[in-house]
């Protein structure tokens with residue numbers, strides 16, 4: 001049986017792609033750029049992806065909480081104490097990823113409201129986003145989210161390459177093994 005239901009697996013990879021794209025757009029197409037007309041399209045895409053991420057993350061959290069936790073072998077006390085930090089941190093990091101993705105979307109929406117970006121005439125850019133307190137919060141949280149993604153990837157690297165387990169398969173669809181053999 002899969003560790004996760006298929007819908008959660010799809011949502012995981014779609015969210016990963018969206019977080020990656022939204023983050024890169026923020027860093028390379030928004031943060032250091034002047035607030036000119038050229039910024040409107042990347043900002044609108046960034047905002048739309050961030051809003052989709054809010055919906056997807058709420059959905060993922062709801063499914064994750066509603067479905068049974070994936071079964072894990074209990075480590076004996078001796079093994080648990082010798083467990084590497086990256087393994088101990090794996091589960092808390094997963095939950096923090098949900099929390100910080102949600103916070104990114106919420107502070108992004110808050111900043112949009114604070115800066116009066118959305119008007120009936122379309123997106124109107126302020127002279128400087130840093131005039132609004134949520135700009136610093138949104139930027140700082142993005143650094144935390146980046147660190148969490150790196151820790152999450154390191155956990156995968158540990159299981160995949162150091163422990164030699166096929167960790168990628170935990171987040172993929174399993175083939176059916178019930179083919180008839182004569």
Ligand code: HEM
Pocket residue numbers: 019022023024025026027030031033046047048049050051053101102104105106107108109111112129135138139140142145
């Ligand atoms: C998970 C979702 C999101 C991620 C990962 C994300 C990421 C980022 C990053 C990395 C930056 C640049 C920060 C910096 O380097 O200081 C940024 C800026 C920004 N984001 Fe987001 N964001 C998300 C959601 C949103 C949403 C939903 C909105 C609005 C609806 C939004 C609006 C903005 C705005 C207005 C800026 C400032 C642009 C500027 O300074 O020119 N973000 N975001």
